[in-house]
Amino acid sequence: MAEFLFDRMGCAKCGFVGSLLIIVISSFFFNPSLSAHPITQDAGKPRVVLMCLSAHPDDEDGATIAYYTRIRHIKTYETFYTRGEGGQNVIGPELYRELGEIRSEETLAAAKILGGKAYFLGFLDFGYSKTAKETFRVWGGNDNVLQRIVYMIRALQPDVIITNHDTITTLPYRQHGNHQVVGITAYEAFTKAADPTYHPEQFGNGVGPWQVKKLYFRVLRKSELDQDSLVTIPVNMKYHGKTIQQIAWKALKQHRTQGMDKLNFSDLPEVFRQPVYKLILSDRKYPYNPNDLFSGIKPSVRPSGTLPEKYAVALKPFSIFVHPKYSLLKAEGTSHDEFHFKIDTYNHTGSPLYVAAFVNHGRQRVFDEHEELSRAIRDSIVLSVEVPSSSAAADSLVFTCVPLDAKKMPGLGRSTDVARLRRVTAGFDRKDYIGLVGTYDNTLEQTFDEFGVKYQLLDSAMLASGKLNKYTTIVLDIRGYLYRRDLVRYDKRILDYIRNGGNVVCFYNRPPEWNGHLYAPYPIEITEHRVTEETQPVTVLEPENQLFHYPNEILPVDWDGWVQERNIYLPSGDTTLTSSRYHRLLAMSDEDQHEPSTSLLWARYGRGTYIYTSLALYRQVKDLNNGGVKLLFNLISQPRH
Ligand SMILES: [Zn+2]
Numbered sequence: 001m002a003e004f005l006f007d008r009m010g011c012a013k014c015g016f017v018g019s020l021l022i023i024v025i026s027s028f029f030f031n032p033s034l035s036a037h038p039i040t041q042d043a044g045k046p047r048v049v050l051m052c053l054s055a056h057p058d059d060e061d062g063a064t065i066a067y068y069t070r071i072r073h074i075k076t077y078e079t080f081y082t083r084g085e086g087g088q089n090v091i092g093p094e095l096y097r098e099l100g101e102i103r104s105e106e107t108l109a110a111a112k113i114l115g116g117k118a119y120f121l122g123f124l125d126f127g128y129s130k131t132a133k134e135t136f137r138v139w140g141g142n143d144n145v146l147q148r149i150v151y152m153i154r155a156l157q158p159d160v161i162i163t164n165h166d167t168i169t170t171l172p173y174r175q176h177g178n179h180q181v182v183g184i185t186a187y188e189a190f191t192k193a194a195d196p197t198y199h200p201e202q203f204g205n206g207v208g209p210w211q212v213k214k215l216y217f218r219v220l221r222k223s224e225l226d227q228d229s230l231v232t233i234p235v236n237m238k239y240h241g242k243t244i245q246q247i248a249w250k251a252l253k254q255h256r257t258q259g260m261d262k263l264n265f266s267d268l269p270e271v272f273r274q275p276v277y278k279l280i281l282s283d284r285k286y287p288y289n290p291n292d293l294f295s296g297i298k299p300s301v302r303p304s305g306t307l308p309e310k311y312a313v314a315l316k317p318f319s320i321f322v323h324p325k326y327s328l329l330k331a332e333g334t335s336h337d338e339f340h341f342k343i344d345t346y347n348h349t350g351s352p353l354y355v356a357a358f359v360n361h362g363r364q365r366v367f368d369e370h371e372e373l374s375r376a377i378r379d380s381i382v383l384s385v386e387v388p389s390s391s392a393a394a395d396s397l398v399f400t401c402v403p404l405d406a407k408k409m410p411g412l413g414r415s416t417d418v419a420r421l422r423r424v425t426a427g428f429d430r431k432d433y434i435g436l437v438g439t440y441d442n443t444l445e446q447t448f449d450e451f452g453v454k455y456q457l458l459d460s461a462m463l464a465s466g467k468l469n470k471y472t473t474i475v476l477d478i479r480g481y482l483y484r485r486d487l488v489r490y491d492k493r494i495l496d497y498i499r500n501g502g503n504v505v506c507f508y509n510r511p512p513e514w515n516g517h518l519y520a521p522y523p524i525e526i527t528e529h530r531v532t533e534e535t536q537p538v539t540v541l542e543p544e545n546q547l548f549h550y551p552n553e554i555l556p557v558d559w560d561g562w563v564q565e566r567n568i569y570l571p572s573g574d575t576t577l578t579s580s581r582y583h584r585l586l587a588m589s590d591e592d593q594h595e596p597s598t599s600l601l602w603a604r605y606g607r608g609t610y611i612y613t614s615l616a617l618y619r620q621v622k623d624l625n626n627g628g629v630k631l632l633f634n635l636i637s638q639p640r641h
Pocket of ligand 1: 055056059176179
């Protein structure tokens with residue numbers, strides 16, 4: 001099997017110094033049901049079908065799905081346009097593609113509870129998007145999106161389609177561009193799926209034009225209610241002793257990366273607890289029933305449809321992800337650079353995986369190793385790789401894997417991930433001693449470890465009664481006021497620390513955990529505003545502020561190469577909500593927008609200083625973006641008074 005892998009990689013071991021240590025840490029996780037064959041619908045029996053369209057995992061209408069599967073025994077499909085890889089992850093460091101894998105698993109676990117069958121269209125969740133136009137562009141154009149959802153409709157033959165992404169009857173407000181595209185294409189697909197001239201190449205294998213009977217949009221704003229024609233789902237009905245609402249709640253909690261398991265049911269607005277729908281399109285007039293989306297639709301026998309594997313397979317057969325994605329190349333003069341990598345594998349093949357790692361130095365391979373992993377669905381190994389500094393020109397390590405039984409499973413291909421090696425010129429003050437209130441992301445710890453910044457993680461005992469004034473700066477990591485209840489409890493001690501000459505850097509929080517409290521020295525009201533175009537120019541509003549000069553001189557080039565977004569959850573620009581005592585240090589906006597200049601706030605308080613920043617700095621630091629790391633070090637290197 002090893003030969004197979006290396007044959008195909010064309011790899012030859014070059015005998016360069018290199019050592020590899022592999023330790024299997026853990027194998028865990030559930031096995032989502034996975035079909036490797038085209039799906040055949042059970043033909044012959046008259047029936048009706050429901051389909052729910054969602055942009056991301058956790059957007060599905062759980063209660064409605066549970067009601068129709070559990071109480072009404074109606075076949076229900078959940079179609080997700082993306083796997084949610086652009087979202088945040090509040091339970092771990094995995095982001096992007098790997099987050100998509102984890103969110104797919106969460107979705108399948110939720111679907112199992114709801115009784116629905118989940119499919120993914122495979123569009124990329126590229127982060128928060130403000131407009132449908134941008135989303136359509138990234139997803140290959142309007143017709144590329146439309147024809148894919150039309151194909152799903154033609155193959156799965158739903159009578160009723162629901163979605164909560166209404167952008168047809170309501171204004172987009174500040175809705176996610178991905179949501180807007182679901183609303184728009186759901187509306188257009190109603191007609192196009194039945195049109196025999198629209199993408200006729202899709203026909204065959206039981207797939208033909210299909211007329212959906214009704215399209216409903218979920219009503220999320222009470223003020224727009226038109227009481228006469230709304231359908232309210234009876235969520236208090238019971239299935240095996242649990243109400244439909246309770247089943248939906250349990251399913252929603254599976255989306256742990258999105259913090260759903262930490263929500264309180266009673267905190268949810270009524271519109272989220274009680275699904276209500278508005279009929280948008282129908283192929284003819286049906287009798288109205290205030291509690292049923294299917295009123296007037298008779299079960300029918302339909303052709304046996306098949307769905308090709310690329311749509312039916314909910315997850316990729318296997319994937320490999322390496323952490324960290326970026327590693328620091330040490331200063332010249334050392335003989336070796338040693339790197340540690342955690343490799344996560346996701347494996348639905350049933351075969352053990354075979355993993356190889358190699359380093360390219362120019363065109364030459366200077367290091368390679370390989371190891372067999374278990375057949376477990378989730379597995380992790382740790383790799384230590386020593387690369388001679390003389391090969392410092394090597395700028396990446398490649399990791400690739402194939403199933404050990406690949407010959408028996410042709411066509412599965414391979415999965416590859418790359419770790420990049422980068423030099424960073426950022427410096428920090430050697431006198432710095434950081435107190436870190438950590439949350440769910442480990443970027444800061446990893447960075448401090450890698451650069452040798454002295455720091456200590458602050459636990460509850462330390463926050464409650466430890467001597468805080470030994471720290472030059474205390475850093476409150478992202479969403480600290482949600483994830484550290486002890487921080488909420490002892491926030492007064494943080495304020496005292498500042499008054500006595502300390503510096504605090506507070507990374508972003510979301511409105512629910514922050515607004516209505518006074519955690520900062522002076523009021524800050526957080527909004528959902530953000531600057532999502534990471535290439536937008538940045539204007540320094542107070543160029544003389546030492547945050548831009550010590551210990552690193554921040555240059556215009558330091559704002560280049562950012563990823564995903566500039567900032568997120570900006571404080572309000574209104575000085576009656578966000579105190580004018582804060583100096584506003586930076587200005588930036590998406591094209592044609594006017595976002596408030598509140599991404600970096602700085603204030604004196606007592607003898608110390610307080611910084612609140614909604615810059616998406618952790619994403620840049622994770623990638624070892626030189627400017628991002630320089631700015632981070634400047635924030636933590638304020639002199640203590
Ligand atoms: Zn969404």
